[in-house]
Amino acid sequence: MSKKSRAFVPVWTLAVIATASAFCVHLALRSRNLELGYELGRARAEEAKLQETKRVLELEAASYKTPSRVDMVARTLLGMEQAPPERIVSLDPHRPAPMPASSADKPAAQAKKDE
16 A cells, blocks of 8 residues: 555545534534524514504504594493583683673573573
C-alpha cells in the first residue's frame, strides 16, 4: 500500500461524515422552516379573527351611543320617562325657567288625571 492510499481512507471518511452532517443540518433547518410556516399561518388566522371581532365590537359600541339606543335602554331597562315641562330647569340665564303650574292653571285633562 502506498502512502497515497493510506491518506485516502481518512480523507474519504471525513468527507462522508461532513456530507452526512450537512444533510442532517439541512433536514433540521427545513423542518424548522416548515414549523415556522405553520405557526405563521396560525398567527395570521388568529390576527384575522381578532380584527373581525374588533370590527364587530366597534360597530356594537357605536350602536350603543346612538340616541335611539340610549332612549330605549332608559325607558325599558331603567324605567325612565320624559320629564314634564314643570320639572325642567333652564340653566340659560337669559331664558326664564317655566313656572310650576298651580291647580287653577292646569288643563281639564290634567286635573282629571290627578283625581
